[in-house]
Amino acid sequence: MTQTHSKSRQQAEIAFGNTQTQFFARNHAVAEMDSLVAARETKTQRLRQARLAKDADDIAKASAGLIAMRARKSDL
Template identity: 65%
Template sequence: MFQTHSKSRQQAEIAFSRAQSQFVARNTAVEAVDVLVRSREEKTLRLRQARLAKELHDRAGATAIDLGQDAKAN
């Protein structure tokens, strides 16, 4: 069964199809950007944690050196 539609219906179907494909393309682009943003945020978090751990380690080392010098002075 082949249905024929009026010219205005066909034009409306074509317009809807175009709008729908633009919507899908936009969603695909947004998802790609979201993946990049999420990846960047995860990397930033890892680097921040590594930096804070290093700073803590460095402070602990500096404190140990200070305590060692104080003990030698006494």
Template identity: 65%
Template sequence: MTQTHRKSREKAEIAFANAQSQFFARNSAVEELDFIVLAREEKTRRLREARLAKELTDREAATVSLLAKRARTA
């Protein structure tokens, strides 16, 4: 009887350990994906800020150029 109890307990512990390791592996994968998503969002934000800053300087340069052109013709 003790042998049967011991074997069933060992099987249960092995099954639990397997389930637990799958759970931790899944959590690790989810954390890795979350990190990738956050890194992508940060890069997108930086690129958007850089694009908007460049568009603003281009717009300001075009305005200055037009004003200079008008001043010369006027």
């Protein structure tokens, strides 16, 4: 059984459908952007941790080198 609606009702239904489509498209776009932001933040945190670990390793190696150099100088 098909229902027939007035022309103004049909126009309202079409306008509502268009609004719903725009709403869901916007929500999809926002969700996609949130996903990209989260991925970027995760990558940034991982790279920051790697850089800090490398810096700490470089400092430890430099300190060990200075200690060894002082030890050789004191042996002379």
